[in-house]
Amino acid sequence: MELLKIDLNCIKNTYKKRPCDSNKGTHGHALLIAGSSNKMGAAIIASKACLRSGVGLLTVAFYPENKSVLFNSIPEAMYANSCVMNDLSPYQAIGIGPGIGVDEISLQYIYQLYENKLPVVFDADALNLIANYKIDWNNFNFPFVLTPHPKEFDRLFGEHDSESERRSIAIQKAAALNCVIVLKGHKTFITDGIHTFENTTGNSGLAKGGSGDALTGMITSFLAQGYTTLEATKLGVYLHGLAADITLETQSEESMLITDVIENIGLAFKHLNSKIQ
Numbered sequence: 640m641e642l643l644k645i646d647l648n649c650i651k652n653t654y655k656k657r658p659c660d661s662n663k664g665t666h667g668h669a670l671l672i673a674g675s676s677n678k679m680g681a682a683i684i685a686s687k688a689c690l691r692s693g694v695g696l697l698t699v700a701f702y703p704e705n706k707s708v709l710f711n712s713i714p715e716a717m718y719a720n721s722c723v724m725n726d727l728s729p730y731q732a733i734g735i736g737p738g739i740g741v742d743e744i745s746l747q748y749i750y751q752l753y754e755n756k757l758p759v760v761f762d763a764d765a766l767n768l769i770a771n772y773k774i775d776w777n778n779f780n781f782p783f784v785l786t787p788h789p790k791e792f793d794r795l796f797g798e799h800d801s802e803s804e805r806r807s808i809a810i811q812k813a814a815a816l817n818c819v820i821v822l823k824g825h826k827t828f829i830t831d832g833i834h835t836f837e838n839t840t841g842n843s844g845l846a847k848g849g850s851g852d853a854l855t856g857m858i859t860s861f862l863a864q865g866y867t868t869l870e871a872t873k874l875g876v877y878l879h880g881l882a883a884d885i886t887l888e889t890q891s892e893e894s895m896l897i898t899d900v901i902e903n904i905g906l907a908f909k910h911l912n913s914k915i916q
């Protein structure tokens with residue numbers, strides 16, 4: 640199977656310019672299920688990255704005691720308590736997992752997705768819950784994306800000795816589960832079981848806690864805006880890495896924070912737009 644590069648040429652064909660006569664409804668409403676008492680940072684990071692990637696509206700669901708943390712850091716986001724799962728009609732896409740923990744309460748979020756039809760990004764603790772509780776994939780009758788790092792991948796699909804082994808299992812699993820798998824790392828690999836892609840952007844400044852949480856917010860944002868699962872993952876992975884590369888103009892790999900990278904998502908879009916005109 641040919642390994643295609645996710646580079647500017649590839650992304651130029653995927654990205655759709657924002658129409659000048661659009662409104663917030665045009666760009667979708669994303670739901671992020673993220674954060675818990677010790678890991679609200681994951682929810683804040685994912686939410687900021689989601690909003691910086693163009694979504695029209697964002698609602699974040701988490702434990703109610705942490706409401707003020709969200710409002711103080713991101714006034715643009717709306718809050719919903721866990722009952723949100725009873726009515727998913729306002730949303731166009733769901734991202735679940737960053738910082739939610741692996742307890743029984745978080746497990747309920749996974750169960751409540753069974754009737755859902757919206758596209759879903761499963762990341763971090765959502766992947767760990769699926770692995771720990773041996774959730775049957777047949778319950779997921781909606782388009783979905785899995786974004787594991789190598790350790791999460793092995794928890795889901797068994798221990799592997801090498802990246803090339805993981806890549807070939809990822810292709811098989813994506814085909815069998817009818818989903819997109821994003822195997823994260825230095826050169827992130829994406830597959831839908833039919834095509835395979837390798838990202839060309841990003842640097843080791845991303846090798847820090849929270850970088851993956853930002854990626855989840857970005858992919859969820861693109862799904863809510865109407866991109867397919869494969870398009871949203873390609874765009875998210877490429878722009879996440881490009882924003883990190885742009886951050887190297889003012890920071891080093893050592894000093895870079897994921898919040899710096901999120902602030903540079905705008906320059907990454909500008910770079911992309913300048914190559915399209």
Ligand SMILES: NC(=O)C1=CN([C@@H]2O[C@H](COP(=O)(O)OP(=O)(O)OC[C@H]3O[C@@H](n4cnc5c(N)ncnc54)[C@H](OP(=O)(O)O)[C@@H]3O)[C@@H](O)[C@H]2O)[C@@H](O)CC1
Pocket residue numbers: 677678679680681682736737738739740763764788789790791823824825848849850851852
């Ligand atoms: N501010 C917040 O609130 C934050 C909250 N967060 C939230 O915390 C939760 C736990 O998530 P987590 O990923 O930190 O824990 P876990 O699943 O045990 O994996 C860690 C181990 O995996 C490995 N590994 C990773 N990448 C690899 C690679 N490329 N190549 C090879 N190995 C790799 C590596 O293992 P090692 O190499 O050390 O054996 C690493 O030590 C989750 O919900 C997340 O969203 C975090 O995002 C941080 C910021």
Ligand SMILES: Nc1ncnc2c1ncn2[C@@H]1O[C@H](COP(=O)(O)OP(=O)(O)O)[C@@H](O)[C@H]1O
Pocket residue numbers: 763788823824825826827840841842843844845846847848849850851852853854
């Ligand atoms: N050396 C590296 N070069 C390029 N990208 C990297 C590197 N290290 C990590 N990344 C990227 O950073 C992100 C890390 O995700 P993850 O491990 O889930 O972090 P966290 O759970 O702490 O948010 C992934 O998108 C990965 O591709």
Ligand SMILES: [Mg+2]
Pocket residue numbers: 762763788851852
């Ligand atoms: Mg992660």
